[in-house]
Amino acid sequence: MIRGIIAIVILDLKRFWMERTRLIAGLIQPLLYLFVLGAGIGGSSRMGGGDYRRFIFPGTMGLSLLFTATFAAIGIVFDRQIGFFKAVLVAPVPRPAIAIGKIIAGALQALAQGMVLLPFAPLAGASLDVLQTFELIGAMALASFTFSTIGVAFACRFNSTTVFPIVSNAVLLPMFFLSGGLYPLRNAPYWMQVAAHFDPVAYAVDLMRGSVLGTFFFPVPLSLGALALTIALLIWAAVRVFNRGEDDSSLGASKFGFWRR
Amino acid sequence: MSAPAQSTVVAPAAVDVRALVKHYDKVEALRGVDLVVGQGEMFALLGPNGAGKTTLFSILATLRTPTSGSARVMGKDVVTERDAIRHQIGIVFQEPAIEQRMSCRDNLMLMGLLYGLSVAASRKRASDILAQLGIAELAERRAKELSGGQRRKLELARALVTDPRVLFLDEATLGLDVDARRIFWGHVRTLANAGRTVFFTTHYMEEAEVADRIALIDSGRIVAHGTPRELKARLGGGIVSLKTNDDARARAWLNEHGFVPEPGDRGIILVHADPAAILPEVLRNLPVRVERAEVHDPSLEDVFLKLTGRGLEGGNKP
Numbered sequence: 001m002i003r004g005i006i007a008i009v010i011l012d013l014k015r016f017w018m019e020r021t022r023l024i025a026g027l028i029q030p031l032l033y034l035f036v037l038g039a040g041i042g043g044s045s046r047m048g049g050g051d052y053r054r055f056i057f058p059g060t061m062g063l064s065l066l067f068t069a070t071f072a073a074i075g076i077v078f079d080r081q082i083g084f085f086k087a088v089l090v091a092p093v094p095r096p097a098i099a100i101g102k103i104i105a106g107a108l109q110a111l112a113q114g115m116v117l118l119p120f121a122p123l124a125g126a127s128l129d130v131l132q133t134f135e136l137i138g139a140m141a142l143a144s145f146t147f148s149t150i151g152v153a154f155a156c157r158f159n160s161t162t163v164f165p166i167v168s169n170a171v172l173l174p175m176f177f178l179s180g181g182l183y184p185l186r187n188a189p190y191w192m193q194v195a196a197h198f199d200p201v202a203y204a205v206d207l208m209r210g211s212v213l214g215t216f217f218f219p220v221p222l223s224l225g226a227l228a229l230t231i232a233l234l235i236w237a238a239v240r241v242f243n244r245g246e247d248d249s250s251l252g253a254s255k256f257g258f259w260r261r
Numbered sequence: 262m263s264a265p266a267q268s269t270v271v272a273p274a275a276v277d278v279r280a281l282v283k284h285y286d287k288v289e290a291l292r293g294v295d296l297v298v299g300q301g302e303m304f305a306l307l308g309p310n311g312a313g314k315t316t317l318f319s320i321l322a323t324l325r326t327p328t329s330g331s332a333r334v335m336g337k338d339v340v341t342e343r344d345a346i347r348h349q350i351g352i353v354f355q356e357p358a359i360e361q362r363m364s365c366r367d368n369l370m371l372m373g374l375l376y377g378l379s380v381a382a383s384r385k386r387a388s389d390i391l392a393q394l395g396i397a398e399l400a401e402r403r404a405k406e407l408s409g410g411q412r413r414k415l416e417l418a419r420a421l422v423t424d425p426r427v428l429f430l431d432e433a434t435l436g437l438d439v440d441a442r443r444i445f446w447g448h449v450r451t452l453a454n455a456g457r458t459v460f461f462t463t464h465y466m467e468e469a470e471v472a473d474r475i476a477l478i479d480s481g482r483i484v485a486h487g488t489p490r491e492l493k494a495r496l497g498g499g500i501v502s503l504k505t506n507d508d509a510r511a512r513a514w515l516n517e518h519g520f521v522p523e524p525g526d527r528g529i530i531l532v533h534a535d536p537a538a539i540l541p542e543v544l545r546n547l548p549v550r551v552e553r554a555e556v557h558d559p560s561l562e563d564v565f566l567k568l569t570g571r572g573l574e575g576g577n578k579p
Binding site: 003004006007008010011014015018084085086087088089090091092093 | 322323344347350352354356357358359360363367371372375376377419
């Protein structure tokens with residue numbers, strides 16, 4: 001089991017390392033939010049440009065982690081298409097090991113992307129002391145793990161990459177917009193505040209923001225609990241799909257009917 | 262000569278399939294297959310595309326489950342003892358199953374890890390296998406930089422990482438040229454001679470000839486099995502094949518005169534105990550112009566044609 005997980009993680013990290021230039025490309029989107037959207041909206045916001053940038057830095061961090069982790073998860077769909085995964089599937093590796101290996105690998109990739117974005121914190125007006133930095137990295141790690149679990153739980157159900165962008169837009173963007181990444185949830189309409197309580201991204205962003213600004217929207221134990229619950233539920237859901245017996249080569253994706261022989 | 266002591270433990274067959282049926286939605290891919298392959302045998306499953314080869318293969322490789330009937334590999338059930346089987350088999354798929362961007366060595370090492378070997382053991386095993394297949398110098402090359410034949414060898418190497426008792430190959434040489442195929446099967450033959458069971462599917466009859474035994478599959482059923490020689494002997498004699506300027510008329514004439522041409526539209530084929538003896542008479546009396554006449558020993562293609570009424574290259578993709 002453990003060696004199986006390690007093998008999957010090594011495989012994915014090796015592939016990630018071959019495309020490490022993606023880390024640079026992955027900076028573009030969060031930096032656009034931070035310095036273009038941030039400057040534009042911040043100029044008209046009561047917070048003022050500098051404070052607003054500092055405010056949305058954890059939000060853009062969340063965005064970056066969310067999309068990196070989800071993109072890593074799409075690897076499952078590609079693997080299935082190129083047939084490489086067949087070789088993995090006939091190895092005597094427990095299915096949960098594959099799911100968990102994928103989740104860990106995705107989390108590490110997201111965290112790596114986050115670490116590349118982290119040095120821009122001072123430029124965004126968020127100068128951090130050592131303790132804050134460690135708090136933030138801890139929150140980033142937890143967020144990465146949560147987002148990777150979300151990505152894998154979705155990706156393992158699909159056999160075609162074409163439906164994935166739809167899922168991205170229908171699920172990921174709403175989760176990000178609801179999270180309060182770009183605005184204070186405190187001032188948002190009531191229904192959005194309620195909805196945010198069901199959005200794991202909101203808790204993750206709030207934890208990161210708290211470690212930068214020192215103030216939290218959700219109580220910290222609630223955030224930690226909500227993220228832990230999300231991770232547990234989605235790992236269970238992903239493992240269930242990976243475990244499905246019939247026509248194993250589909251990794252369970254046949255359920256959605258995209259898959260035919 | 263005294264009889265050998267009765268052994269209480271009988272070695273299980275490498276592959277033991279009974280009344281195997283597989284449906285996909287409405288398609289019946291396998292309609293009751295029975296098949297036994299002994300340990301150490303090199304066994305070929307020969308049939309046209311869509312005959313059910315890959316389905317049967319996938320079930321034995323633990324990738325699909327039967328609709329009904331049973332399939333055992335090394336005495337283990339493919340459904341209930343799946344993991345035990347996976348420890349004992351190596352598989353080469355039709356499509357590539359290696360990470361193209363990684364080096365050959367890394368590909369093999371990762372497979373070792375997946376099968377529970379340590380990093381050091383995986384590394385050593387990778388080098389050993391690459392050397393054994395004569396591609397040691399390619400160890401650090403990325404898979405995508407290899408030629409078609411080298412890639413297939415890497416697939417074979419991947420399947421061998423864990424020293425499997427049974428090696429499954431599904432159309433393993435698809436798309437390779439004749440030379441690359443010969444080299445590939447040379448390696449496989451060596452593995453079989455060393456006591457490994459090899460089970461492979463193919464629709465190239467000349468590939469099936471290297472097997473110890475062959476099963477012919479058509480429309481989800483095994484239509485014949487035996488050694489290549491046995492199968493050809495089933496035709497009892499030799500083959501006359503004719504090409505004329507009017508096959509329909511030639512056929513009618515042959516039927517009238519007591520010769521029974523095989524059905525099908527791939528020229529005229531006559532199976533006869535003594536083909537050389539009837540050829541002169543046929544040539545002299547046929548009322549059409551004969552463009553080409555041949556007498557030859559039956560090939561597996563002829564056997565297949567005789568049994569199913571169609572050739573191996575045709576067939577219908579599901």
